[in-house]
Amino acid sequence: MMSELAATAFVAISLRSIISLNSFSGNNKPPMFGDYEAQRHWQEVTVNLDAKQWYTNGTDNNLQYWGLDYPPLTAYHSYLMGHVARSYNSSFVELHTSRGIETKEHKSFMRLTVLAADAFVYLPAIWALCVGSDRSFQSNIKQLLFVLFALYPGQVLIDNGHFQYNNISLGLAAAAIAAVLWNKHYVAAFAFTLALNYKQMELYHALPFFSYLLWATLSQKSFKSFAIQLTTIAGIVLTVFAILWLPWLQSMDAALQVLHRLFPIGRGVFEDKVANAWCSINVIFKLKKHFPNNQMALICLGTTLLTVLPTNIILFWRHSKSMFLLTLFNTAAAFFLFSFQVHEKSILLIALPAICLFNWWPTEMLWFLENGIDA
Numbered sequence: 576m577m578s579e580l581a582a583t584a585f586v587a588i589s590l591r592s593i594i595s596l597n598s599f600s601g602n603n604k605p606p607m608f609g610d611y612e613a614q615r616h617w618q619e620v621t622v623n624l625d626a627k628q629w630y631t632n633g634t635d636n637n638l639q640y641w642g643l644d645y646p647p648l649t650a651y652h653s654y655l656m657g658h659v660a661r662s663y664n665s666s667f668v669e670l671h672t673s674r675g676i677e678t679k680e681h682k683s684f685m686r687l688t689v690l691a692a693d694a695f696v697y698l699p700a701i702w703a704l705c706v707g708s709d710r711s712f713q714s715n716i717k718q719l720l721f722v723l724f725a726l727y728p729g730q731v732l733i734d735n736g737h738f739q740y741n742n743i744s745l746g747l748a749a750a751a752i753a754a755v756l757w758n759k760h761y762v763a764a765f766a767f768t769l770a771l772n773y774k775q776m777e778l779y780h781a782l783p784f785f786s787y788l789l790w791a792t793l794s795q796k797s798f799k800s801f802a803i804q805l806t807t808i809a810g811i812v813l814t815v816f817a818i819l820w821l822p823w824l825q826s827m828d829a830a831l832q833v834l835h836r837l838f839p840i841g842r843g844v845f846e847d848k849v850a851n852a853w854c855s856i857n858v859i860f861k862l863k864k865h866f867p868n869n870q871m872a873l874i875c876l877g878t879t880l881l882t883v884l885p886t887n888i889i890l891f892w893r894h895s896k897s898m899f900l901l902t903l904f905n906t907a908a909a910f911f912l913f914s915f916q917v918h919e920k921s922i923l924l925i926a927l928p929a930i931c932l933f934n935w936w937p938t939e940m941l942w943f944l945e946n947g948i949d950a
Contacts, residue, residue: 579718583697587725591693593737595686600737603865605706608675609714611738613641618657621650623670630833635670647819648772652743656688661817689734694744695847698725704749707756711896714934723930729948733920740816741923746772748927751784756896759792764808775837779924783902786887790894824868844871844918849919852912882909903928
């Protein structure tokens, strides 16, 4: 079994490495250069400026040029990678002058940072999830699930081709799901809070975690056990948020500025074409012409809640692990179809629970994974 695991991991890393040899988003396309430059620019900003300036527009941080728009854990990751880059070659993150750098040396460095995240976060997390799935459902498909996770083209092409770090948030979410399957609820709360603080799109998975952990807390046999579990889970979530958000909690304006960057209502319901309900409706009914952004955001919020609440209420009452996985899939799909500012990469948030459901619906899940790549 260990040899099969090692072989799959080796093939996964090799495939990612081969794809990394090719071009990336925005290659040689000034003045913005694409997502590759966005990730590099965040390293530049975080290592050269004080944390309080990371989300604020200024002379040294023009938010119109790839301003940071992900939660603090992404910023800290950029900060760490930025220091590694500076120690290797300071020109990679020089303030202002490093914009648009696309040397072969820098490309190798950036590609290796993604592969490192694959090797140390994503692949270990999905293996824990696969083992937990076998353990919980008395199945024997962990190796097959690991192959599906490790070689899923959507994640590989977006992270190792296009260039992003979805592997970190997905890895943390996978670790949280694995913890639920292993009945490690405190670990689940910790891992998912980290995932949510890496990418706000993990809100797609938030309600199922809330519903399941709430049931697990209320189902304790004694009031003492209930109180301990409730205060511990709440304490974990609040402590993680407090530590990660500490530089911006000293001022209401600073905290609101971060939130404004994370949820940019002013951009509109969508920017590019993506296979969700609003883009489809917009073909025959121009939403942006009839609804202001604030109003459209409320419409999206209401529609999304109406579609996700029934399945999460059922999860709370039926509270099985298989229902938890199904609710993750349904909720993520509803968010993708009806929420505000959906990005095409958000399909990865549905693919994660889709692979988990392969044990019950192999044909349907494979069909979804195949067609989801085109979404």
